[in-house]
Amino acid sequence: MLTARRLGVGLITLLVVSAVVFLATEVLPGNAAYAVLGRNANPARLHALERQLHLNQGLLSQYWTWLSGLFTGKLGASLANGQPVWGLAEPRLINSAVLVFVTGVIGSVLGVALGAVAALRKDGWFDHISSVAALAVTSLPEFIVAIGLIILFSTVVLHLLPAVSLLPPGVYAWSQPELLILPVATLVIVIVPYIFRMMRAAMIEALESDYVEMARLKGVPEWRIVLRHALPNSIAPTIQVIGLNFLYLAGGVVVVEYVFNYPGIGQGLVFAVSNRDIPVIQFIVVVLAAFYVCVNIASDVIALLATPRRRIPR
Amino acid sequence: MAGAALVTAPVAPPGALAGRHPWLSVLWSAARTPRGAAGLTMALLVAGVAIIGPVVSPHSPNALATLTFAKPSGQFPLGGDFLGRDVLSRVLNGGWLLLLMAVAATAIGIVAGAAAGIAAAYLRGAPDGLIMRTVDVILAFPQLVFALLLLSLVGPKLWLIVLAVGLSHAPAVARVIRSATLDVAERDYVKVAELQGMRPVKVMAKEILPNLITPLMVEAGLRLTYSIVIIAGLAFLGFGQPPPTANWGTMINENRIGLQLNPWAVIAPAVLIALLTIGTNTFTDAVARVTIGVDRRPEEAALLDDLGPEQA
Numbered sequence: 001m002l003t004a005r006r007l008g009v010g011l012i013t014l015l016v017v018s019a020v021v022f023l024a025t026e027v028l029p030g031n032a033a034y035a036v037l038g039r040n041a042n043p044a045r046l047h048a049l050e051r052q053l054h055l056n057q058g059l060l061s062q063y064w065t066w067l068s069g070l071f072t073g074k075l076g077a078s079l080a081n082g083q084p085v086w087g088l089a090e091p092r093l094i095n096s097a098v099l100v101f102v103t104g105v106i107g108s109v110l111g112v113a114l115g116a117v118a119a120l121r122k123d124g125w126f127d128h129i130s131s132v133a134a135l136a137v138t139s140l141p142e143f144i145v146a147i148g149l150i151i152l153f154s155t156v157v158l159h160l161l162p163a164v165s166l167l168p169p170g171v172y173a174w175s176q177p178e179l180l181i182l183p184v185a186t187l188v189i190v191i192v193p194y195i196f197r198m199m200r201a202a203m204i205e206a207l208e209s210d211y212v213e214m215a216r217l218k219g220v221p222e223w224r225i226v227l228r229h230a231l232p233n234s235i236a237p238t239i240q241v242i243g244l245n246f247l248y249l250a251g252g253v254v255v256v257e258y259v260f261n262y263p264g265i266g267q268g269l270v271f272a273v274s275n276r277d278i279p280v281i282q283f284i285v286v287v288l289a290a291f292y293v294c295v296n297i298a299s300d301v302i303a304l305l306a307t308p309r310r311r312i313p314r
Numbered sequence: 315m316a317g318a319a320l321v322t323a324p325v326a327p328p329g330a331l332a333g334r335h336p337w338l339s340v341l342w343s344a345a346r347t348p349r350g351a352a353g354l355t356m357a358l359l360v361a362g363v364a365i366i367g368p369v370v371s372p373h374s375p376n377a378l379a380t381l382t383f384a385k386p387s388g389q390f391p392l393g394g395d396f397l398g399r400d401v402l403s404r405v406l407n408g409g410w411l412l413l414l415m416a417v418a419a420t421a422i423g424i425v426a427g428a429a430a431g432i433a434a435a436y437l438r439g440a441p442d443g444l445i446m447r448t449v450d451v452i453l454a455f456p457q458l459v460f461a462l463l464l465l466s467l468v469g470p471k472l473w474l475i476v477l478a479v480g481l482s483h484a485p486a487v488a489r490v491i492r493s494a495t496l497d498v499a500e501r502d503y504v505k506v507a508e509l510q511g512m513r514p515v516k517v518m519a520k521e522i523l524p525n526l527i528t529p530l531m532v533e534a535g536l537r538l539t540y541s542i543v544i545i546a547g548l549a550f551l552g553f554g555q556p557p558p559t560a561n562w563g564t565m566i567n568e569n570r571i572g573l574q575l576n577p578w579a580v581i582a583p584a585v586l587i588a589l590l591t592i593g594t595n596t597f598t599d600a601v602a603r604v605t606i607g608v609d610r611r612p613e614e615a616a617l618l619d620d621l622g623p624e625q626a
Contacts, residue, residue, distance in 0.1 A: 013454055016451050024463060024464075025463075136592050139592050139596075141591060143546075143566065144566075144587055144588050144591075151573065151580070151581065251458040254456075254459065254462070255547050258550075258551055269462060270462070273466040278466075285459060289459075292456065293454050
């Protein structure tokens, strides 16, 4: 019931988001065609572009054409090079998905494990060092982390890994997996501290709870207390933070892909914004926003299912 | 707990509370913790470089004074950049505008977010629904993507960057302030003010706002850190001041092809940005510890207290 409600709200949000993106890019700047052509505008070219962007139709029908195009893959052509948007975006989407997925899995496992260890050894040396390190790293911009890694591993100090990928757009990332290492490492470094902090806090709270006290008094062995009682109860709030970090990745890929010249949608977005390539901007922003909304729903639903006391409706 | 006393102190006579500046003593006690002192030192150090820098810069930041990616020398302690300009002078000149823009964007985000959050929580009903649904929609865009979307419409104007980043902060601030307001709005002194016939706008400004100073301070610190990260990031991506102007974010991008030749052209601005964000974040953490008394950010604490999604 709750889940269905959550899904419904998410769908409506998505629809509104798509309308906002559409209105923002098509209507606000006066005439998009004029904005794109700028100084090169002359009546003939203006008319041609207006037809290409469907600006000569009514607003609602423009929106409808675009929205239905999102589902049928008819997204129009890029203004930068005239190629179909979907053909340009599809390999980029997959590359970014690979990047986000690999980062998310490694980062979550690492964050949960480190957080649990720090909580079990609370106030020990590992706890202190990792907590201070987490605090410092949480605030670092991802391009600074990326540049730091490039300096350490591929230019100034060592020469182990490629500093930027030389993949041309349209090629899939797994054809050269070593190109994934530094972008994934950057994003993992940026997300782990958040997951770590949440896991540590939740685990400490669980370990100090009454049910763990009760289990100890019953003589349950410590490893069993950790695995059966403390861990499951601290995972639920952590899942939400993991969800938040996937959300963060939707924005984080933009900078990291640009730094490493990784051919994903983030890099595509930066190029499109520089070129004012409106059909590409619209598509990528909607995809990122849709990803955002979906992850939000998913993390809420999973957290709901993972929390024993929340399963019973109040 | 000194912090707790400060938070509840204004309860006594409404109106007399504004004179005591409780936020100053919160900042002071945060600055005296080891963490707070470290953070404040780092942030002030970088701010000092950014503000005093233009005055003490040895060369003109835009003069082609040395060789392309020249190694550090006596005359040019940090070497040359990709056009042969003095890196030290560019570093000294490239911070103040970033700092100013970050502060302005934070101010916009805090003011807009606080106004929306207080109004939503205090007025309830239709305004609440409208404001919070708007918040949901803006929150569906990653902050950087939201800024890029706005920039793609009008072009990379500096005021637009500040406005875009500020607006992208507002929804998150609004959420935090809304839940804080829900708590304050139930207090007796608010009820008294209402019974005395105070207008809602005045109740919000005079009775509720002063009691939100603590969460607002923590939010301001967090948002300042994020503003620096996003604005420097946008400059790095090429959406900042137009080319000849020195800017730490831009410097990192334009000089990274020469990392092998003169790494200082990248390391110097990168270290300054890193110190600045670590400094502001660490100090904010100290403020949060003093006021809330836990080692947790407000958003994490909210998750722990109330697991999961808002429920109907």
